[in-house]
Amino acid sequence: MTSAAGRPLLLLDGASLWFRAFHAIPDKITAPDGRSVNALRGFTDMVASLITKHAPSRLVVCLDLDWRPKYRVDLVPSYKAHRLDTSPDTVPGAEVVPDTLTPQVPMILEVLDAAGIATGGAAGLEADDVLGTLATRERTDAVIVVSGDRDLLQLVRDEPAPPVRVLYAGRGLAKAELFGPAEVSAKYGVPQQNAGPAYADMATLRGDASDGLPGVAGIGEKSASMLISRFGSLDALRAAVDDPDADLSNGVRAKLRTAQEYLKAAAPVVRVVCDADVELSRTDIVPTEPTDPVRLRQLATTYNAESPITRLITAMGAARDT
Template structure:
């Protein structure tokens, strides 16, 4: 199988995208046996659309093998705690997921396997960490990370080559925004020269309610942006707290001192792992035809997904060949 010559490495945040597909498409759409297939159909359409638009040479759908890693919970116990499934018969540590979405994840993985699209995961870690590792270690092709999670903006880079861009799909793929260091700097007011790291520092100060991270009391996004812009990094800002000559208001020093323990814990929680032991299901080279065409046709019929799977096959066949 051949692939798009010189195309980017496309890294997809699997759960982030299929959650969005699930909520964007009515779950009254079902397979012949009555199972909901809205997330499946929407996700496969997303993959096909992204292939057509970005003509990647390689592609990996990145998976959560542990959606709430123990080391992050140990550091910040509130991390994602609000998303735990607390129903009486739920497994310990299970995430609260719509009943009709859970079975569709297995269906999606079946379709990706038959299509020949690689998936990747790292034991004990989240998809964010898989995305972070694959993007950081890439040395050949430009990288596009696709996610609805703003935390991944910390991965943007221009140097060292190759560049990493984040296609932020928080408002859906149709309204997705492509971020590099310049765009992160312009939107969040952080230094462009270290925009990725600076965004993670800003996020640590600001917090993130969607992840159960409270942030520093009294510091919102604007204050965090101003502080990181002025001092360049969270480390430099924290050093300034103990420097009597630093240009830092008394009230702000007090807030940062009070949050010292939180900052010690939260910084490594917010930063994605960039050296995980990632395992891929197969080569990440994007095929120009399905790995198992007969099985893919059978899945298309069984899951009432003929249209999106046909679009995926068409997208693969349109990939430029070497």
């Protein structure tokens, strides 16, 4: 997976990866002052590993500036509703997050800033939308999106160039799978020629319990992929519901007709925004050495993260010579 210049743009789903780091490493690992640093250490190691493996010329850690955007909730009120923190004295609309993870997010951002690694966000939108926008508008370098969220598979493409691949890390970075249109088509049974959009359409039909999206009652993943393969898109499938000559059984037709309003609302919820107003914290060029090495070393000591931060510095330097 290389660009014309031989080095890709790496886009990381920040929260997705540091959640996985938090759960993969015991939270008994602490800083000298007793604060948990397992997510910080694990995430920093992930970034170092990804830089070492893929030698990106550019890198952005994409952030949720709103984990549950209003427009998505207005369309489908159940969207992520089961993940709302309803405990007393909690800020309305806050997500349930482990108590020892929340304080580590600013620490992670401090480390990234001192290292000189860019972060990106879009007001009122999720990291998915930042990833979608940066991947879609890229016209120079091949793109690798790294996330544990299958929804991002909708971004894969071969054309128009440059290609976009998704490194799916749902089972951790060590078991991550690299997906392009061919792999998405083979695994999920959607047409290869439009595998990204077809995956989003299939996911809309299937639903996603982790996001509070029920999908169409009685339509599972296999049925959803078969229907999208047959009709090509969700729009064409919805149109076929009222076409008596369409190749739909009476049972499936009835299920889809009952779900028409849901499908109309859910489709833009599932699809990531690809034209967001993304703001980067700095240039996305991967620095060959830390922007603020003194501060980074101080953070390494303060957060008991000398080893992962050293690996990050080494990886950044090694990428220079790739």
